[in-house]
Amino acid sequence: LNLQEQLAGAELPRAAALVERAEGPGGPGTGPLRWAVLKGRQNYLCLERWAEAREDPAPLDKEEARFLAQVARWLPTTQSGEVAELALRRGDRRRWRRLSSEGADCLSRRCPYVREGSCFLLRARQRALASHAVVVNHALLLASARSGEQVVPPFRRLVVDEAHRLEEVATQQYGARLLLTELAELLDPRAPHALASPLEHALRPPGDRPLQPAAPLEGVARDLRRACSDASSLLGPLGEALAGYLSAFSEPSQGGIRSELVAALTPGRRGLSPWEEVEAQALELDVALSVVSRRLTEALLALEQLPPGAIPEQGGVRQALERSQAALAERRETLARTALSAEPGAVTWVAAPDAGGEARPLQTRLELAPLDVGELLARDLYEGLETVVGTSATLATPRAAAGERAGEHAAEDGGEEADPFSFTAHRLGLRGSWESGPETLAIPSPFDYRRSVLALHLESIPDPGAPGYEEASWGVLADAAEAAGGRALGLFTSHGALRAAARALRPRLAPAGISVLAQGVDGSPDQLLGQLRRQPRTLVLGTAALWEGVDVRGGALELLVMARLPFFVPTDPVHAGRSGQYADPFTEYALPQAVLRFRQGFGRLIRGPGERGVFLMLDGRLTSRGYGASFLAALPDCELRELPAADVGPAVASWLGR
Template sequence: MIQEGEALLSRNREHTGTLWTTLTTFLGNHHDEGGARQIILSVTRSSRIQPEWSQVEVAWENVDLVLSQITRNLERVTQALEGMEGNHLAWLESLVREVSSSISTAGDIREKLKSFIIHPQDDQIYWMTQENRDGEIALNSAPFHVGETLQKKLFSEKEAVILTSATLSTQGHFGHICERLGLEDADELLVDSPFDYPKAVLLCIPNDMPAPTSRGYQEALQQAMIDICRAAGGRTMGLFTSHAALQATRSGIKEDLERVGFNVLAQGVDGTPRNLLETFLQRPESVLLGTASFWEGVDIPGGALKALVVTRLPFNVPTEPVFAARSQLFEDPFNQYAVPQSVLRFRQGFGRLIRGEEDRGAVIVLDQRILSRPYGRVFLESLPGCTVMKGSLRELSQEIQRWIAGTS
């Protein structure tokens, strides 16, 4: 059995390598538009009817066959080990558990590969990703609607479930989150914040900021970041929706700010999120540039953050596989799904500024769509009441300085 197992493992490595090479080739030939950091391909019905997909299926069949043989081999090993239980060997029980776990893992891998490659489920979304062009690929899946899974595995198993967060509502109600979570008859309670937002937050909306898609936007963004950082004495965080925009901004502001004594810290360039936060707290004369995880779950205590810059409204990338697939469930995908999702992320980002009753600072939105597009009011109406100021970038920088100093 041992020699047979070693031979099977060798064959498994060979066939798995072939499968992954075949998938990588398919991804390279058919991938969706993606950034430099990641290549993405939605695997749909149309993907699976491509001639090259048959090569993927053949490679999968070889992997599945050898995994089934490995499973049978391990089952025989388990039977042999269980026959030795009367010898009271200390290591025996642990070894049996380990072999049983390997059998379970092999079965799980077989089922997931089968679902992804040959028998996709109608209620699942499938996609492949590759980090950079030379990185390893990953096979991913997610449910179209998480409500059914939550109902089956959580809500129906409990007498009561409490869902609480400061950012579950949009426009003063829970309609969007209830629909996404499959909650049809939940009791709801929306309470006011304990913070005095009109005194704590100055919401600044420039009326002379170029549109995010215009050629002049990036230059205006960089100048705004420099002016805001200087007005706030550092203590500034900028939230971005892409790594490319973050890195371009870092390159554009770093020299000017460091020349006058400010430190520029960028996620993915100058350290891990944890290291960046530690440096920011130790040296408040800094501007911190973040994306993704910095929109939520980041706590900067003690009033160390004074200016929070939202560079763009955080809409999902339309071609992102899960977002694109779930959008198809709505009659009006943009207003029924894209806007509410973005509003929730926007509120999460807004919440990075005020973390205690004594905190005071400014939130600056550098996306003129919040004023020029009809959906902009949905974002504004979803925020707590703040002191709002609209004006030119120059005027707002001066007002930010006065607000933080407590003279406004």
């Protein structure tokens, strides 16, 4: 969302000025360029749900009351109804979701707030419809494309910024996830937003006395409550079966570094007893959920037969029950896709938090992801468009990782070398979307890396995973951070390795007055980066969320450390499934992906003209493995040195003028 605001607040005005300058007064398309930012439904307050929350007689705890009071004070002042205007506390996101427009069908059925024109979501879409350019995030763009609904106004030309992220977001949008904890909450009549709660609240006004006009609903509510209870009782057996599957097939936790147990569902495992037990329990649950669905339908029919005003907020109760029905249908579809069928072109897996090598049954979940989103993007997003432009600093891989073998063979035959954009174009479905293929352009960076960046790697350090690697890497990292006076960001590929490094580095750097902050331990990524900006004598340690999107300027970040080369875990179900599509999975898939992520990480260092910094790589595979050259070749033209560990600290201090 920050990128959306940046595009609308800075980039589009510049683009408008360029167009006006190029066309001149009276040229085609003159007049002010209108643009709008359109965000996902979850960002906008739903006035109908807000009214329901105000009328809800259920008792509130202290935090819920505080949150609702905050919304009540904010509502008269807001023009957009966007959550970004609220300073939310921990836990408030969950409370906001209950008030947001996510999952609401107010536009299609034209609720009272839509009819009177006060609906925030409607107004946002009307502004977008009246604009020449609309700025949306990847998730909203793909949700609109996948559903076929015109969430985003019709368009002929598409510009995708940060296009390297499109495959990941498409994987999430076209995938599916079923959490047993979430389903348990939906089925629990006592939960505030359970499937049956609209009916329960309507029948139990203050004083806990049933309303006589609504007496016909009592039997319906009792049947719905019983159906939810019956379905809920089957979650435990399904969880036990899923935990048993994980026990049989999940990968080792690698010394506690991984925090998840994961087991892919392969064709060979489908016929084995652990999965057969999962299927049997999932089928029983689906039958029970179908009964819940029928009871919800009966409740809606009974509600329609009541005289107007028989219960408070009668229309709101009907709408809430319809939302319950939609939520249940979505979970049943996910259960069918993950446990009751083998979806072609997709990978399914079971996962759960690692509780000492075991999985707690109700903490298990089922997930599914498409193996190739390129075809889906070509069909749902690109088809019918006149122009598609993808931009990013990391779309191209260097020759060594973009098909070095293919390039060598082409050169021998007198052909062209491998296109550095070919890997990304294929993954995003751009290569086959136009007969001539995509046109590509590599624009040089505006920064003078030769003067601004010192890139260091070590002459001798054990490979990651080898004895002595962690201690050696921590020592070099501490020396470098002390020499830089903090102002440092360390990038890790796992939370376990990050936490271990934080424990080792804190006592070593404390005497130098340097704070060590770990993502997920000491705060969120935004909080840690804010601390780095305010107090530069800080070393921030982060994982995936800090490999991209970090923009720390003004000398607050001068040392960037990469603990390991960013290969995906080979046993990750999506990575493993996609690797199987290639004749040479490592060279054709794993290596180009890692190189692109390596470049994305490097891009965190220099964010503006005149900045200076050190990029320190602590992975011995840069020199011990042949593919290390692919990563070094991916660096821009900077000062590159290979040094003994003992020389790293002095080199950092000298380069930064300490």
